Amino acid sequence: MNNYSTKLSIDHYNLDLQIEYLEKYLIIQNGMLDLNIERFKNAQDNRWASEKNIKELESKVQKRLGKIEGIEEMLRFCKAVKFNNNLNNN
Numbered sequence: 001m002n003n004y005s006t007k008l009s010i011d012h013y014n015l016d017l018q019i020e021y022l023e024k025y026l027i028i029q030n031g032m033l034d035l036n037i038e039r040f041k042n043a044q045d046n047r048w049a050s051e052k053n054i055k056e057l058e059s060k061v062q063k064r065l066g067k068i069e070g071i072e073e074m075l076r077f078c079k080a081v082k083f084n085n086n087l088n089n090n
Contacts, residue, residue, distance in 0.1 A: 015082050022075040029071060033064045 040057040043049040 012082070012085065015078060015085070019075065019078050019082065022071055022078065026068065026071045026075065029064065029068050033061065033068060036061045036064050 036057065040054070040061050043054045043057050
């Protein structure tokens, strides 16, 4: 292993808590994304919805997608660190 991988070491308890938190937070954010998408679709189908409202809802969907991508990236990183820690300990 190179020096960089050993610097990523975090104790297992805190890492497990972080992974658990991120997984639960991801579930919540995916639920919020579903709600935002549903509202966006309803606004598109509603002939009374203004173009401004539709654009605002579309923006919310895009922001939520960006947030989810960030959470997923952090979760992958934490799992990689945990895997690396397990390799270093065995």
